[in-house]
Each structure stands twice: as structure tokens, then as C-alpha cells.
Amino acid sequence: MIIVEEVQNEKQKEEFLEFPVQLYQNDKNYIRPLNKHIEEIFDPQKNRFFKDGECARFLFKRNHKTVGKVAVFVNSHYKQNQPTGGIGFFDCIHDQETANFIFDHCKSWLLERNMEAMDGPINFGERDKFWGLLIEGFIEPLFGMNYNLPYYKELFENYGFQIYFEQLCFTRPVFAEVSRIFRIAHEKNRRNPAISAQPLKKNNLKKFAKDFTEVYNKAWASHGEGKQLDETKVLKMFHTMKPIINEHISWFVYENEKPIAMWINLPDLNQWFKYLDGKFGLFEKLKFLVLKRFKKNEKMVGLVFGVVPEWQKKGIDGYMIWEGTQHLRKHTDFTTTELQWIGDFNPKMIKIAEALDTTVTRKLATYRYLFDRKKEFLRHPSL
Template structure:
């Protein structure tokens, strides 16, 4: 058993193809798009290389067959109590020996970078993609969501990883009414003309991206870890999503003309990507567009929800959702809604999801491993 660093196209192809081989008997598995995974490891596409480093390996058995893969990375803007790196894109046969061999290798590599702990499986990038180990809800994953067999939990925990925080997904039917209190809150705020809820418009993409930047940076400033986004990055993000987003499912709230909240949703892209087998060339793009037009998904996925601190606990969440759902219900084909994930460190959002009548449909976990076992382990701090 030995590890080889991915350094050429042939090895990169093996890195991409191994999960397909590992999960080939599981009908719920959906292979991520190759281009999305490769973008993580491309210094020209991933901004995290500006303040970090990343490498990845393949694990071979004595017959020179791939039996595992893993990546390790350091993001110096991932601010923690102790210098913390990450591991991700982990795939492995059901072997603690093989998994621990890769974990050891990553730990030693991270220690050489001055790191004292590692989180995993996480992404060398934002938390919205490739973050967390699936523990419950092994049905088909959402776009950008890690998917793994149940035995991965044993592989992590037998090494000594501990749960840093849980990530819960919640679902609800879009054809059912919200609890009465949501409508009462909406009516109360609606009587004040200074509050407006406005749907996203592609022709005003830059302006909405600027408003998103303000809301995101204000809303996530208390989450720690140096989370922020620049306007040019937000514009780039919205332009990248332009061809797949539905204008009627992205909403912004304003008070006296100032942005105070946003709710970003996307169609369930994996409903279409499943048949593409990880590829997205010209033919696959045509197939995707055909499916979107003639066989649109009935599922909507919540990507991000944020309210600036000054307007939290004032009913803005209910005001925006009730107004948005009136349009989503009457002018779109979506029947079901699933939130990407909500961390257990965010009790306000957990309670809000439950108050909406949503049910937990999946649970993932972000694990942490401290290199010095004499140090105390602490879970992710609760945000207020």
C-alpha cells in the first residue's frame, strides 16, 4: 500500500474516476461534475490558493489498483483557536488500515505547514460545497454535497476524529401553508411601506451582487473564521450561476432602499446532472438544457439565507419568505424544498426551520482531529 501525489492528467483522471468505481452499485450516488472538482485544485480558478496551499494523493494497493484518495489543504483565512488545516475529497474502500494510512500522511503534511489540527471532510473553499460527512439520509445528494457510504463514519471516528459540529438539512412541501404566525408577521411589516421584497433580475445582476456582498459580510461577521466576500467575487459567482438560476426563487429585502436580507435558492441541479456521469462538454450541456426545458425538476434547494444583524429577530425572515413563496407557489413548478444545511451552532436558523414545519432529512458532520491529544477539544462555538 502506497500513496502517490497527483501531478499529471492521468493521475487526475484516476482521482476523478475512483468514486464512480467505489459507488457503482449504489443507485443513489450521483457523480459530481469533473469540472467542479478539478476547479478546486486549479490555482487559476480557486482563490484560496492566494492565501493557502493544497495537494492531493491516490492510495494504491500492492496490485497497483486505486483503493483510496484524499486531499489536504491549508487556508490561512480559516481562523481557529489553533492553526487548523483541512482534509477532503476523501474516498476509501472499507478498510481502517487504508483510511488511517491516508489520515496519517495528511497529518504529517499539515504539521510541516505549521498546523496543529485538521478538520474533515471539508472543502478548500466555501462551506456551501463539499463540506461534511454524511451520517443520515443516504438518498441522492444535492448538488455540491458530499456523499459517502455509512462505514466512513467508523473510519473517521476509529482514527480519533471528533464531531466539531453537525450539519442538518430540512425539507418541506411548497404546496402546504406555513403556520399562521408567519402571515401575521408578514401583514404587520407589510403595513410599513419602507420595507420591500424584490425578486432577483438577471439584467440587474451586478447591482444584486453588490447588495448580496453587503448582506453576506454583515450577516456572517459573527460566524468567525474570517468569512467575507468581495464585490468582484460576488459578481463572478452570480455570473457563474446565471444560466441555471431561476429569477423567481432568489429574493432580496430592503428597508428604505437599503439591502437587509436575502434568500438564495436554486433548482435541484443534480436531478439533471445524474445522467451526465460527471461530464459537461457540449453534448452534455445540450442534454442538460433539454432536460431543464422539457423535464424540469420539481425540487428547489435552499443555498443561503441571511439577515443583517440590525434586523434579526424582527420578523424579517418571515416577511421575506411569505412574500417570496406567494410567487414561487403561483408561478413556478416546484413542489418540494430542501435547505442545503444548517449548522447546529446556529440555533436561530434551526428553530426557524422547525417553526416553518420543516423536517430533518439529512445529517452531516464536520470532524476535527487535534494533533496534540493533551489539548482540550471544543465544539464549534454557538453564534448568537
């Protein structure tokens, strides 16, 4: 018999965080997320989605031993064809009956809130963290990326979940040959005296936040599910990232003083966080500073890449990539560039990634389960 406990007290919160450690103790690729990054998601004071949503966490126990956990939530900002709730932070022993019990519990919780489907595993927040189930490429996860045991795919699909969209993760060696097309584009634009490239500098975050906002809103906000960014919020985000910004790996291109392209990268924090065992108290903060100073980080993660419409298809992307690549090869220890996941519904962005001579090294999936089993299942529409 399985007993359900809603996570409410400190002991239950600790168990929610510690249970995965037991499951993954023999998995050399597992990197434990920081506890604080998970707990912030479930803190109404820190997660703005609580203003228009509801979330609960549950532990599932058999014979007083935890056999599974999950978070289930509704989010009014998550607009879908039918009212759709979410489940996330799912972990379970290798047992279909236990998984089915957990999924049934989530379904009942969501039905009580008039939902007609559930997606998972997803985050009670933005798509940039803890989103999707790893189905291919069981290697070390990047910071904020979900990681799970291979049998989870069976647990989801045997219950009846279907893939709503796949999330492709691309990798490229820093010292791999850069496309001849990019080098030609670089040479062409290099001869234009109005064009220049600049790395992001920590001492002028206000300028670069303004330039980032301008390029992003022109390049991406009109595409699919894009949205306008606010300069004030971007500046706040830049200040939050300041301690981990590497000034050699994020670049902007200008036509005279006007920003026309940007390429934003950060070091993969998991290359340092994996030594902290999920904690980030005073000792761990000091340890992090030491690691950051002395431990080589060879992975950088591409977060955003954009060119304003009037400069697209003019080779400015090649100019920026070759300009930045030549510089970072000389001034950093990075050997690998990782791209954040791209949905299979976004062929334009996939083409950009492929043009960079990348390879797909991981594949995650966002699953959907329709409560009306007779309703036609539709994949995520293409952009």
C-alpha cells in the same frame, strides 16, 4: 503492501476522479460531481487558496489496484485554536487498515508542515461545497454536497477522529402549510405602503447584487465567522449564476427603495447533473440545456436568508416568505425546499430554520483529529 502515488499526471488525475464511481456503482443515491468542479479546486490558476496554502492529492494502491484516495492541504486562512490542516475528497474501500494507512500518511504530511491537527473531510476552499462527512440521511446529495458510504463514519471514528461540529440540513415541502404567525406578519406588513417585495430579475443583476451586498453585510457580517462582501465580487457571482437563476424563487423586500431583507434560492443542479456522468464537454452542455428546458426540477435550495437588524423581529421574514411562497407555487414546478447546512454551533440560524417548519433530513459532520492525543478536545464554540 500499499503503494502511495502523488497525483501529478493526467492518468492519475483520471483515476482520482474515476475511483469513487467504482465504489458507488451499486448506490442508487450517489450523484457523480462534475469533473470540472473537482479539478478546479486543485488548479492554482482557479483556486485562490493556493496563494497562501499548499495542497497535494494521493492515490493508494494494493496489487496495482486503487484502494483509496485523498487530498491533504494547509490553508493559512483556516484559523483554529492550533495550526490545523485539512483532508478531503477521501474515498476508501471498506477496510480499516487501509483507512488508517491513508490517515497516517495525511498526518505525516501535515506534521512536516508544522500542523497540530487535521480536520476532515473538508474542502481546500470555502465551506459551501464538499464539506463534511454524511452520517445520517443517505439520500440524493444536493449540488456541492459531500456524499459517502455509511461505513466511512466507522473509518474516521475508529482511527480517533472526533466530531468538531455537526452540519444540519433542513427540508420543507413547498406546499406544506405556512405558519399562521408568518401569514399574520405578512398581512400586517402588506398594509404598510412603504413595504414591497420583488423577485430577482436577470436583466437588472447590478441592482440586485448591490441590494444583496447591503443586506448581507448588515445582517450577517457581524455574526461569528461572517465577513464583509464586496459588491463587485457579488455581481461577478450573480453573472456566473445567471444561466441557472430562476426569477420566481429569489426575493428582496424594500422599505421604499431601501433593501431590508432577502431570500436567495437556486434550483438544485444535481437534478440535471446526475444525467451527465461527471462530464461537461460540448455534448453534455447541450444535453444540460435540453434537460434544463424539458426536465422538471422539483428541488430548490435555499442559499442565503437575511433581514437587516432594524427590521428583525418585526415580521418582515414572514412577509417575505409568504409573498414569495404564494408566487412560486403558481409559477414553478418546485415541490421541495432544501436549506444548505447549518452548523450546530449556530443556534440563531437553527431557530430560523425551525421556525420555517422544516425537518432535518441529513446530517453531516466535520471531524477533527488532534495529533497530541493528551490534549483536551473541544467542540466548535457556539456563536
